Amino acid sequence: MKGYLGIDVGSVSTNLVFLNEGGIIKEAIYLRTQGQPIITVQKGLKELAGRLPSGTQVRGVGTTGSGRHLAGIIVGADAVKNEITAHAVASLVLVPGVQTILEIGGQDSKIIILRNGIVTDFAMNTVCAAGTGSFLDQQASRLNIPIERFGEIALEAESPVRIAGRCAVFAESDMIHKQQMGCSLPDILAGLCEALVRNYLNNVGKGKELLSPVVFQGGVAANVGMIKAFEKELGLPVQVPAYFDVMGAVGVALLAREAVVKNGMSYFKGLSVAESKFKTGSFECSGCPNMCEVVEVAEDDMVLARWGDRCGKWCNQVNKEEKVS
DSSP: OEEEEEEEEOSSEEEEEEEETTSOEEEEEEEEOTTOHHHHHHHHHHHHHHHSOTTOEEEEEEEESTTHHHHHHHHTOSEEOOHHHHHHHHHHHHSTTOOEEEEEOSSOEEEEEEETTEEEEEEEEOSOGGGSHHHHHHHHHHTTOOGGGHHHHHTTOSSOOOOOOSOHHHHHHHHHHHHHTTOOHHHHHHHHHHHHHHHHHHHTTTTOOOOSSEEEESGGGGOHHHHHHHHHHHSSOEEOOTTGGGHHHHHHHHHHHHHHHHHSSOOOOOGGGGGOOEEEEEEEOOSSTTOOEEEEEEETTEEEEEEOOSSSTTTTOOSSSOOOO
């Protein structure tokens, strides 16, 4: 079997997807990043190698997500793309004709508007926790319920309470107040879902025309309470694709296929990268008043890349020479 690999490295999860040459998803791996992107990528590659049939050829690889540049250097990526592009490409393939993409992950959320298969507008929220999955995770933990059951319980609500969702701190205070008033758990959870949806639409989706078909993806799309809350607020049906939690990886795998066809070759180092020893570090350059903090990545004591300097002094000098200012 031959195919293409997509890697999406985010702050909460790292996702790997392997597509065959026809673009069919053969393997999908979802891992918690846990603040260790390099180790998690290697763990994913090792797991993928164990799942793929012997002799499988990875013809190209693409990376996306907040850790895309780091992951790209580690594996030898053929395509390094932002999340907007990756999610749009995947959605267009899996849900033809999609016009609105709602995406909520653990630490950020985004909205993508498409018309006639082209991205015409988008917005991201990387600031407010009240509009992300980490907010629901935190509240589920506080209420001592598994996050996997959050949506299921929310669907049992008879009269969802209204919770202030403009700020995570205020939302939590409001939720505690509702508990003390005697509101039921399902009504509170449904209220939290609706609060997060209002926060999302008032911030990320503000001023945008949301047309059907609407696709909901990202880890939070597993929460059926959120799906119902979006449909209630939008007055539109909301579709959740089969691979909603790894769509970024799907999209960048498709983009890697395009890049390899265009270039006629791949830079992928192979699945054996899972066994390599990587080391990261940083140092402060004192060559000028900017005092740039330069980040360095090395594989088996060989420097692969440096970044963080404004002038290019270090990032353009990738070698094993001693760091001197």
